[in-house]
Amino acid sequence: MTSAVAIAVTVGSMEPDGPPRLLDPARLGDHVDRLYRAALALCGNRHDAEDLVQDTYARVLAKPRLLRRDDDLGYLLRVLRNTFLNRIRTAQRRPAPVELDPERHPGTRPGDPRDPEAALRISELLAAIGALPGDQRDAVIAIDVVGLSYREAARALQAKEATITTRLHRGRARLAGLLGAADPAPGASYR
Incomplete structure (x- = not known):
């Protein structure tokens, strides 16, 4: 028995979801949009x-991966998040670049991401999401940005659905406060 198989058997015996399986590279393309x-x-x-999605796929495909669950998306989201955190840590150790000649985009349309007002609203929203506590930020991103169901988000974030619901509610309420909006109405649709 090879060491990889021995490790897989050991890991599989601890996990009630069945034996581990190799991550199938052919199925990874199904998750590009959500990632x-x-x-x-x-x-x-x-x-x-x-770049982050590309780095995530490069990291995952660099060597065979054994998964304990049949949850490719959850695994990929964890790798994506860890890759992002590694980038932040690396960037904190480097000096910030200075833009000497910012590029201008004349004639932008309303709603165009190059439109300064739209870019400002988007950057305010992203900054507000980034200011949320980690568990609330992850729930908001998983459900409101990625579009996962509550069940999928719970599996991806390794938490109970009720916990995800609570984190999402608190995250949305905090976002509303940070963005100066009224408190979200109970039962309001966010999609």
Whole structure:
């Protein structure tokens, strides 16, 4: 018995969800959109989000991965978050670059991300999401940004659905306060 198989058997015996399985690279493409939305919420801009998703896939595909559950998306979201946190730690150790000649985009349309007002609203929202406590931020991103169901978010964040509901409610209420909006109405749709 090889060491990888021995480890897999040991890990599988501790987990009630069945034996571990190898992550199937062919199924990873099914999750690109959700990973991109989560990355966009974390990074705040399209280019960094694309790079983060690419780095996540590169990290996952670098070597075979054994999963204890049949939850590829949850695993990918955890890798995405950890990759993002590693980038933040790395960036904190480097000096910030200075923009000498900012590029201007004349003639933008309303709602265009290059529109200064739209960009300001988006950056305020992303800053407010970033200011949330970690558990609330993760719930808001998983449900409101990525579009996961409560059950999917609970599996991805390894928490109970009731816990996710509470974190989401508190996160939305705090976001409303940070953005100067009225408290969200009970039962209001956020999608």
